[in-house]
Amino acid sequence: MVWTWVRVGVGVLLGAVTGLVELVYLIWAGIILVPAWPQPRARRAAVQRIQAGARNLAEVERWRLAAFLRAENASDYTGARAVEYLVLRWAVGLLGGLVLLLFLYGAAVGVVWVRDLLVGRSTLLLAVAQVLLGAVGLFLCVQGFAGIAAIERHLARRFLGPSRREALERRITELSTSRAGVVAAVDTERRRIERDLHDGVQQRLVALGMLLGRARRAPGSTELVAQAHEETQQILDELRDVAWRAYPAALDNLGLHEALLRVAERAGIPVRLRYELDERPPTAVETAAYFVVSEAVTNAAKHAYAQEVTVDVARADKLTVRVQDDGVGGADPSGSGLSGLARRVAALDGEFTVDSPAGGPTVIVAELPCA
Template identity: 55%
Template sequence: MRLAVEGLRLLGAVTLGALTALCELVFLLVTLPFQANPNVVASARRLARLEARRLRLDAAGLTALTGGDLRASLYLAARVPLGLLGGMVITLLAYGAGAAVLIVVLWGQGLPFDGMLPSLPLAAYAFVAGCVLLFLDLSGVVGVHALERMLIVRMLGPDRTRALERRIAELAESRAGIVAAVDSERRRIERDLHDGLQQRLVALSMLIGRSKRNRPELLEQAHQEAQEALAELREVAWRVYPSGLDSLGLDEALAGVAERSDVPVKVTCQLRRRPPMAVETAAYFVVSEAVTNAAKHAAASLITVEVHEEDDQVVVRVRDDGCGGARAAGGGLSGLARRVAALDGTFELTSPPGGPTSITAVLPCG
């Protein structure tokens, strides 16, 4: 059923292409002396956009449709013969189908075949010949449609050299961003160790030293300091890399983020299968950093985390009902954006003054 629907859609596209080729031929002949006119150029771009829609291509990816040059007119001139060829193929297909129906009807009435070859050999010959011609005709329809798609992408699509240069520049920028993000993360870990854990251990050492001087009441205080130091050490270790992510998976790791947060966090993780480790790690850090920022700076009362799959991509969305005003250029969020960009993902921040704040990261799994 699906193949039949797709075949009918293909036939319709090629048939419509033959009709538009005739219209475009008239357009080119009429406007030939005025090709440099801006109105003619704009009309040619509109016709090319219609062709892209007919061929089910995204017109936004055809860079020539946004400029003021004559590439759209050149494309129309190049596709007119191809469209007319498609019209001839459709005409032959219609003629063959009509002839087959007519032969079947006349054969049933026994009119044209009296005294000719025996009916069985003649029927077999007609059937085999008809199947071969039908196959060739349908192949021609598919070929014309494929050639039309290749032509519009080749003539109106982005230049491959420029696309590669742009991709190289993006990769170089993302690589530099990754290095900067790693350095920033190392500096933050050093601050956490120096300002938090190190101070607590110094205080613990002093309390133990004082308790040796016949002051056992200080042992309880030393025990409390040791517990808090261990808690901070675990927190810092999870910031470096969440070891539970390997064994527990993303769902349980995010549940741990919710448990450690001072603000209520509602987590919804709906993944049909476990994503690649790099994607899983990036998703975890997006949620962890977003929850930490909301708890520290947004004065939020509720944080909602949603993780789900869309078209072989993991979509991570974190919302809070805080005061808003978050900036993508902030240290933590800019690091997240670079981490997501390193996986060819997209990172979006929406945080108007007064809130709410929404962070969305789309991570491809391919």
């Protein structure tokens, strides 16, 4: 938190310097524009020079905003927009400088107050009053910094923000990436189902066929018939597991809460589920949330050697799924399972994060829009 405010303070300080530079630049621009205004050719040349210089200053501002105020802006703004931005922005920069000067003045006065208290020039009552006054001044300065930063971001977004064309291009890129991710996730899921059927169910069917062949050649062999019957039950269990992992019927019939309870029952380790939804989310969101929890719990049991998993499902503006385990950590977000979940969440314009330092804990969070 302290470093955040230091970063903002440095950003405001640099903004005060650039604000002064921008004021001087605008004065210079007015000086060269006024005499050139009656002549169209000279006016166009002057306007082009002014706009080119304004873009250079705006690029400096974009760097400052990104580096210190965490404000990202587009680069496709026009020179005219850059001039409009500077016309308003210089005043905000100087205002930020004024707030910074007040903060430094208050800090200097506080040092003097502390010195007076240490050398006995101040009474206890006066010291208490000074502390209260200093706290109020600090609060006002902090709010001033926050307000200046908010105005800076708003101005940059208003004048230097992406054009409609760039916004659409970004959206097209995001949708193309999401579509490719969905296709890859579907292919991965198909390969997993094929592998489960080939390595599990198919092998058991082969064994069942061999048992039935032996039973035909040895009439009256109740032991072989019993083995075949047991193998049939195991095949049915594996088919149910494959079908459940592909898409649980309980999700459609009973809802997300019941489906997650069954995930907890089948996990093999204790799973604490906190489900705080008052109504069912949309089907696509419900499905994505289910698979996030299912994959995360499976990974915790099989790979993280966890002793307990906590699952939280809540909804504010978005449906948030948070899965935390006490395992060894080190989960790879680029692995097939987690990357597939990331693509599934991205396809719904959601956000997916994995925090898994070595030694644990692993925390997986998915935020899914429900509108």
